[in-house]
Amino acid sequence: xxxxxxxxxYFAAAPCAQGGVGVALGIGDDCAxxxxxAGEQLAISTDTLVAGVHFPAVCDPLLLGQRALAVAVxxxxxxxxxxxxxxxxxxxxxxxxxxxxxxxxGLGRMAARCAISLIGGDTTRGPLSITVTVFGRVPTxxxxxRSGAQPGDLxxxxxxxxxxxxxxxxxxxxxxxxxxxxxxxxxxxxxxxPQLQLGERLRGLATAALDISDGLLADCGHIAKASGVxxxxxxAQVPVSAPLQAFLGREAALHAALTGxxxxxxxxxxxxxxxxxxxxxxxxxxxxxxxxxxxxxxxxGQDITPVQRGYQHFRETP
Amino acid sequence: xxxxxxxxxYFAAAPCAQGGVGVALGIGDDCAxxxxxAGEQLAISTDTLVAGVHFPAVCDPLLLGQRALAVAVxxxxxxxxxxxxxxxxxxxxxxxxxxxxxxxxGLGRMAARCAISLIGGDTTRGPLSITVTVFGRVPTxxxxxRSGAQPGDLxxxxxxxxxxxxxxxxxxxxxxxxxxxxxxxxxxxxxxxPQLQLGERLRGLATAALDISDGLLADCGHIAKASGVxxxxxxAQVPVSAPLQAFLGREAALHAALTGxxxxxxxxxxxxxxxxxxxxxxxxxxxxxxxxxxxxxxxxGQDITPVQRGYQHFRETP
Numbered sequence: 001x002x003x004x005x006x007x008x009x010y011f012a013a014a015p016c017a018q019g020g021v022g023v024a025l026g027i028g029d030d031c032a033x034x035x036x037x038a039g040e041q042l043a044i045s046t047d048t049l050v051a052g053v054h055f056p057a058v059c060d061p062l063l064l065g066q067r068a069l070a071v072a073v074x075x076x077x078x079x080x081x082x083x084x085x086x087x088x089x090x091x092x093x094x095x096x097x098x099x100x101x102x103x104x105x106g107l108g109r110m111a112a113r114c115a116i117s118l119i120g121g122d123t124t125r126g127p128l129s130i131t132v133t134v135f136g137r138v139p140t141x142x143x144x145x146r147s148g149a150q151p152g153d154l155x156x157x158x159x160x161x162x163x164x165x166x167x168x169x170x171x172x173x174x175x176x177x178x179x180x181x182x183x184x185x186x187x188x189x190x191x192x193x194p195q196l197q198l199g200e201r202l203r204g205l206a207t208a209a210l211d212i213s214d215g216l217l218a219d220c221g222h223i224a225k226a227s228g229v230x231x232x233x234x235x236a237q238v239p240v241s242a243p244l245q246a247f248l249g250r251e252a253a254l255h256a257a258l259t260g261x262x263x264x265x266x267x268x269x270x271x272x273x274x275x276x277x278x279x280x281x282x283x284x285x286x287x288x289x290x291x292x293x294x295x296x297x298x299x300x301g302q303d304i305t306p307v308q309r310g311y312q313h314f315r316e317t318p
Numbered sequence: 319x320x321x322x323x324x325x326x327x328y329f330a331a332a333p334c335a336q337g338g339v340g341v342a343l344g345i346g347d348d349c350a351x352x353x354x355x356a357g358e359q360l361a362i363s364t365d366t367l368v369a370g371v372h373f374p375a376v377c378d379p380l381l382l383g384q385r386a387l388a389v390a391v392x393x394x395x396x397x398x399x400x401x402x403x404x405x406x407x408x409x410x411x412x413x414x415x416x417x418x419x420x421x422x423x424g425l426g427r428m429a430a431r432c433a434i435s436l437i438g439g440d441t442t443r444g445p446l447s448i449t450v451t452v453f454g455r456v457p458t459x460x461x462x463x464r465s466g467a468q469p470g471d472l473x474x475x476x477x478x479x480x481x482x483x484x485x486x487x488x489x490x491x492x493x494x495x496x497x498x499x500x501x502x503x504x505x506x507x508x509x510x511x512p513q514l515q516l517g518e519r520l521r522g523l524a525t526a527a528l529d530i531s532d533g534l535l536a537d538c539g540h541i542a543k544a545s546g547v548x549x550x551x552x553x554a555q556v557p558v559s560a561p562l563q564a565f566l567g568r569e570a571a572l573h574a575a576l577t578g579x580x581x582x583x584x585x586x587x588x589x590x591x592x593x594x595x596x597x598x599x600x601x602x603x604x605x606x607x608x609x610x611x612x613x614x615x616x617x618x619g620q621d622i623t624p625v626q627r628g629y630q631h632f633r634e635t636p
Contacts, residue, residue, distance in 0.1 A: 050444030
């Protein structure tokens with residue numbers, strides 16, 4: 001048995017690979033098989049993380065395993081889907097038992113957290129790269145698209161923004177911070193929690209949704225474009241965590257919240273009437289207007305233009 | 319818009335990305351959505367091809383696109399599934415318009431041939447690598463597993479074996495051959511035809527099936543192990559193409575057919591009674607016996623042991 005065949009057996013034996021609701025057949029045959037309840041659709045998303053591009057080439061494999069899965073599952077949350085399973089395409093330069101054990105541990109922890117099963121994959125030799133494809137189910141017609149935002153809707157996010165971007169200098173070892181500041185930021189970067197429950201709650205309520213991966217303003221641009229509307233973000237309402245503010249100061253923390261990527265927090269639009277049924281952790285940060293693009297309004301009610309503040313993504317190119 | 323964002327738009331505009339039967343939502347949102355008819359299961363498989371490992375770093379992108387998709391779709395055929403869609407995770411060192419056009423062309427040709435739609439993916443920067451995840455549907459309980467072979471069943475394959483392994487010295491530029499020899503071999507290597515129709519016909523007939531990717535004897539070992547039986551392969555019945563025999567001679571051609579990988583031809587077991595309903599292109603090459611492992615019988619009815627012939631994969635380690 002070759003070493004890569006051994007890895008397959010290793011993953012097949014992992015706790016997260018022992019099946020789950022909807023998994024009719026897991027690892028070990030030519031295909032995995034999923035069952036889908038009548039009246040539901042299957043949601044699918046793929047994400048690749050490349051060493052040296054999406055994560056430091058040298059990093060804790062446990063954290064990497066957690067993050068690789070979380071990033072992909074976040075797309076299921078953004079669609080309002082319930083997680084079922086995932087495949088793992090893992091390309092490795094060499095086989096290190098300790099690295100594999102750590103990676104599988106991280107993957108397994110995040111899988112348990114998201115109630116998602118490893119159902120198949122491929123392990124190959126080459127430069128370190130991880131492609132995770134996730135599968136979820138959502139009642140037919142109730143998936144949260146990007147295209148339904150209506151003028152008058154409120155713009156909301158599901159949590160603090162900018163933590164992952166703020167953590168980047170810590171991840172790269174360029175800066176240091178006290179444990180009470182570094183801890184929460186690094187936790188958010190390495191172990192983002194896909195907002196699956198929030199996504200499910202938003203079915204039938206949200207008119208548009210996505211998860212923030214490119215940065216708030218860039219991703220709001222995607223909703224604006226897909227929905228044919230304008231989004232107005234109120235700077236004073238953008239939620240920034242205390243650790244991020246302590247680390248960067250208010251101004252830079254807001255900049256990270258507006259333009260930093262990798263937050264994996266949901267952004268969505270809802271009619272004002274729906275807001276009462278949503279839990280308190282939801283933050284209203286703006287409003288849907290007629291028009292196009294994304295505008296940012298300062299606490300004095302003035303629109304801030306991109307050039308004055310040096311932000312790059314305030315307005316989508318028409 | 320960044321260059322990788324441009325690539326996404328490029329693929330989204332491809333003819334094979336314009337949806338198809340079962341595709342409720344394609345490229346452009348956080349997830350793709352598939353519909354699955356009642357009484358069917360979803361079949362899923364992932365394959366990664368890495369430059370310099372699974373294909374020459376310098377090669378025709380059209381051929382690469384064809385092959386990357388075919389290799390993955392072949393797993394659907396092996397399961398008896400009907401193709402629906404696929405995701406493409408493409409990692410590229412740089413963006414070359416000509417390379418992309420060729421790759422997309424090859425991908426599109428194979429997609430049309432297999433009636434499968436591009437439904438999503440991810441494009442990232444890094445060392446060239448392609449992960450294709452395929453989705454198919456199969457009536458619940460009728461998927462072709464590896465585990466149902468019964469003593470007394472016949473062992474069959476769906477076509478000539480060894481062509482891809484025989485083509486390898488041509489692919490690598492180590493040898494040359496006349497066009498009538500090189501052509502068919504290279505065609506088989508670069509553009510294997512997933513045996514989707516055969517797989518569908520085998521539903522309810524085959525007791526076990528897979529596609530030959532590791533080589534006939536190694537893959538028969540997988541059926542033997544999963545089914546708890548022995549497989550006997552009759553050397554005289556192993557089908558070898560005329561071009562392969564002309565290129566390598568009978569002895570080396572048989573060796574390629576037995577141990578060479580990348581054929582993507584189906585191998586399966588059926589009760590003798592089912593054989594009459596199968597088309598003529600199916601080749602009976604052996605039989606299922608009580609026991610374990612794979613044995614090879616020469617034309618004189620003698621079992622050939624691995625050591626005597628230098629083959630590595632004749633018998634699975636128990």
